[in-house]
Amino acid sequence: MAASLYFIGGGNMVTAIIEAVRRKQDGYAVDSLYVEEVSQERLDYLHEAFDVQAADSTSTPKADIVVIGVRPQDDVAGVVRSVSERFDPAHTTVISIVAGYTIDQIEQNLGDGFKLARIIPNTLTTTDYGFSGVALNGHATAEDVEDFLRTFGKPLYVQERLIDVITGFYPPNLVYHFIDAYVDAGVLAGLPRDIAKAIALDTLIGGTEFLKQKDVLPQVLLNINNSPGGVGITQAYTLNKNGFAAAIQSAVLAAVERTTALGSEAK
Ligand SMILES: NC(=O)c1ccc[n+]([C@@H]2O[C@H](COP(=O)([O-])OP(=O)(O)OC[C@H]3O[C@@H](n4cnc5c(N)ncnc54)[C@H](OP(=O)(O)O)[C@@H]3O)[C@@H](O)[C@H]2O)c1
Incomplete structure (x- = not known):
């Protein structure tokens, strides 16, 4: 049946x-x-590009799924209240993508009769890669959201306390930062930028694929690649000396903290 x-x-x-x-x-x-x-x-853009119908805060269509997609800085509570007034809990499942905003915060204005999923999607939506962290309230089951969520990622059902962690850990931004720095490193060392980018992307995909094929942790492959006194271990020493791992780990921890703060600051 169409949704x-x-x-x-x-x-x-x-x-x-x-x-x-x-x-x-x-x-x-x-x-x-x-x-x-x-x-x-x-x-107008969304209508033109994806044939969507415009609605406003008085619209009351019989929706199977309502997605709350405003920012934590917007009037999330007001939006949730208006959902509770306009949609039928017997028919509609509510999904919130608002970073940091908890199921408890949502239910304060939604009431507790709706099936509700709090999810954190990522932006790789059209690639067939990308996990969506999903936490369900007491009324919702995976079956209520699975087919919809599968259109833009791979649902990963977790306890709600892990949703903020996934939000800070998971966006592809870290990968983009890494590729950006990696390509610049190639250019710094003398490669033309297009060649540096081609090598960087291929190496990233190939390295990931190889790790999946071997089904091992990166340390196992690093141990094979880093021969005594060689090029690899020299590179590893330089990364260690410059705080490479700590920089990534601090960035993730800061992003997780920021996510939680955004949710608790939200109206
Ligand atoms: N972007 C990401 O990578 C990402 C990833 C995971 C989760 N999220 C979550 O997704 C949500 C949206 O993020 P975004 O990056 O898409 O932000 P965005 O581009 O700023 O989109 C939010 C949109 O909601 C509109 N809006 C605000 N209040 C509204 C209301 N009461 N009724 C109807 N529309 C309203 C805004 O319009 P105006 O700009 O005119 O106010 C804006 O167009 C956030 O909660 C964020 O935490 C985002």
Whole structure:
């Protein structure tokens, strides 16, 4: 049976999800797709690009899934209240993608009768890669959200306390930072930028694939590659001396802390 989807907030993350839903339309039928968004320009774009129907805070379609896609800095509580007033808990499952905003915070304004999933998607939505961290409230089951979530990632059902951790750990930004620095390193050493980028991307994908094939931790392959007094161990020493691992670990911890702070500062 085709689904009816309703998104509140039509920004970057919701757009990435809608694009993925449309790309998967052969496997996940959608008969209506609504977006409620303050910017008319944004709504026009979404209608043009993905055939969405514009909605507003008075709309009451019979939606199977409502996605709360506003920012933690927006009036999340007000949005949640309006969902509770307009949609039927017997029919609609609510999914929040708001970083840091807990199930408890949502239920304070939603009431506790709705099936509710708090998820953290990532932005690799159209690649067939990318996990979505998913925490369910007491009424929802994986079956309520699985087919929808599969259109833009791989659902990973976890305890809610891990959602903020996944939010700070998981976005591909760290990988983009690494590739950026890696390509620059090649250029610094004398490679043309296009060649440095081609090698960096291929090495990243190949290295990942090799680790998966061997099913081992990176230390096992580093031990093989880093021969005594050789090039690899010299590189490892230089990375250690410059705090490479600590820089990544501090970045993840800071991002997790920031996620939790955003949620607790939210209205
Ligand atoms: N971007 C990511 O990588 C990512 C990843 C995981 C989770 N998330 C979560 O996804 C949510 C959206 O993030 P984003 O990056 O997509 O932000 P965004 O691009 O700023 O999108 C938010 C949109 O919601 C609109 N909006 C605000 N209040 C509204 C309301 N009451 N009714 C309808 N629309 C409203 C905003 O319009 P105006 O700009 O005109 O106010 C904006 O277009 C956030 O909660 C974030 O934590 C984002």
